[in-house]
Amino acid sequence: MDKLRIVGGGKLKGEIRISGAKNSALPAMAACLLTADEVLLTNIPFVADIRTTRRLLVELGVQVEFEDGHAVRAKAERIRSHEAPYELVKTMRASVLALGPLLARTGKARVSLPGGCAIGARPINLHLKGFEKLGARVKTEYGYVEAEGKTLTGATIVFDKITVTGTENLMMAAVLAKGTTTLDNAACEPEVVDLAELLTKMGAKIAGAGTPTITIEGVSKLHGATHAIIPDRIETGTFLIAGAITGGELELTACNPGHLTSVIDKLGEVGVPIETGADTLRVKGGSPLIASDVITREYPGFATDMQAQYMALMTQAKGIAVINENIFENRFMHASELMRMGANIRIEGARAIVAGKVRLTGANVIASDLRASASLVLAGLVAEGETVVDRIYHLDRGYERIEEKLQSVGAQIERVK
Numbered sequence: 001m002d003k004l005r006i007v008g009g010g011k012l013k014g015e016i017r018i019s020g021a022k023n024s025a026l027p028a029m030a031a032c033l034l035t036a037d038e039v040l041l042t043n044i045p046f047v048a049d050i051r052t053t054r055r056l057l058v059e060l061g062v063q064v065e066f067e068d069g070h071a072v073r074a075k076a077e078r079i080r081s082h083e084a085p086y087e088l089v090k091t092m093r094a095s096v097l098a099l100g101p102l103l104a105r106t107g108k109a110r111v112s113l114p115g116g117c118a119i120g121a122r123p124i125n126l127h128l129k130g131f132e133k134l135g136a137r138v139k140t141e142y143g144y145v146e147a148e149g150k151t152l153t154g155a156t157i158v159f160d161k162i163t164v165t166g167t168e169n170l171m172m173a174a175v176l177a178k179g180t181t182t183l184d185n186a187a188c189e190p191e192v193v194d195l196a197e198l199l200t201k202m203g204a205k206i207a208g209a210g211t212p213t214i215t216i217e218g219v220s221k222l223h224g225a226t227h228a229i230i231p232d233r234i235e236t237g238t239f240l241i242a243g244a245i246t247g248g249e250l251e252l253t254a255c256n257p258g259h260l261t262s263v264i265d266k267l268g269e270v271g272v273p274i275e276t277g278a279d280t281l282r283v284k285g286g287s288p289l290i291a292s293d294v295i296t297r298e299y300p301g302f303a304t305d306m307q308a309q310y311m312a313l314m315t316q317a318k319g320i321a322v323i324n325e326n327i328f329e330n331r332f333m334h335a336s337e338l339m340r341m342g343a344n345i346r347i348e349g350a351r352a353i354v355a356g357k358v359r360l361t362g363a364n365v366i367a368s369d370l371r372a373s374a375s376l377v378l379a380g381l382v383a384e385g386e387t388v389v390d391r392i393y394h395l396d397r398g399y400e401r402i403e404e405k406l407q408s409v410g411a412q413i414e415r416v417k
């Protein structure tokens with residue numbers, strides 16, 4: 001398994017181009033199942049989860065070409081299989097996003113139930129409840145969920161809890177249903193809006209994406225389209241913190257500042273000045289960091305996918321910061337690894353109390369999930385000496401060539417095969 005070796009202490013300086021959003025590209029690729037025509041997706045991040053999604057689509061009978069420059073050309077002329085197998089789903093739970101489009105297009109879907117993951121139990125009960133509201137028969141047995149419904153019928157679905165992929169799955173199921181579907185208490189994430197834009201280009205009738213109430217008027221058929229995936233706001237936030245934690249100066253390009261308001265505001269409170277351009281952000285570290293509490297919330301609140309990176313930053317801030325993880329029940333796995341590097345953190349249920357500023361020293365650490373691995377890389381950039389991050393396959397799932405991007409702005413980081 002690859003590892004990353006980092007020697008800390010350098011101030012990062014320079015420009016980094018942000019990649020397309022993993023959490024937008026995954027549902028967009030699933031949406032290709034909804035039409036027999038060709039769909040061209042550009043600004044795709046070539047990360048491991050995208051390759052897994054390609055394997056899943058090919059397994060279902062879709063022709064999928066990766067083209068240079070981060071594009072995917074997909075054509076689901078004929079769907080050969082309705083099954084997303086365990087072997088694929090166990091590596092990437094987002095495979096459940098095949099459920100909605102398969103059900104809508106073919107009236108049948110069989111998907112391995114994604115088990116829990118490092119950050120929480122993560123059930124999909126709200127997805128399944130929604131499909132039943134649209135008239136599908138849903139059963140779970142032998143580790144698989146089977147959904148059947150020749151004709152789905154529009155309905156009002158009120159989510160008990162805000163769910164991002166739940167909203168995306170139901171949106172994709174409803175676009176070909178008879179009549180109108182209303183999704184209430186829907187997720188407002190930019191990735192949901194991006195999917196709605198793609199579906200609309202494919203001929204769907206959707207209103208209200210980005211608000212808690214989304215209305216979908218079913219149509220009989222969808223057609224092909226070309227769509228550019230939005231920039232990755234979590235990758236952007238991660239590099240903002242890389243600039244702040246190393247006291248460096250970074251220009252981030254091809255990003256969307258409007259998707260990061262809560263992160264930019266929070267970094268402002270911490271004492272990190274950020275200049276905003278139309279599609280650029282400039283972070284200038286170096287001023288003393290001041291501890292500030294944070295609560296993770298659904299969009300537009302502070303993203304749970306930024307919590308681990310923020311914790312690393314708080315180890316270098318003066319004072320006590322209380323971090324409340326409000327979305328996932330087990331998302332502090334990185335804390336114990338940061339403590340091995342010298343951080344002073346106490347976990348009390350859904351709260352982490354971080355006392356800073358401390359001297360971090362390099363160590364061998366293990367990544368437990370995607371964003372936890374990013375926080376260990378950030379800590380390694382400021383730690384004295386050498387840090388070796390193991391199990392970076394987690395990192396590769398969602399960050400495109402992160403060590404090359406960091407090397408290009410002066411980080412001493414290398415991949416150890």
Ligand code: EPZ
Binds near residue numbers: 026094127161398
């Ligand atoms: C999406 O996961 C993202 N993944 C996650 O990013 C992100 O952390 C999460 O949204 C929250 O923002 C993708 O988009 C592929 P949820 P998702 O359904 O959709 C509970 C990353 O690092 N819930 O919004 O799976 C659930 O357990 C990843 O890139 C139910 O109880 O998250 C959680 O507590 C990690 N029943 C909460 O809702 C359901 O049926 C929010 O989960 C669905 C969800």
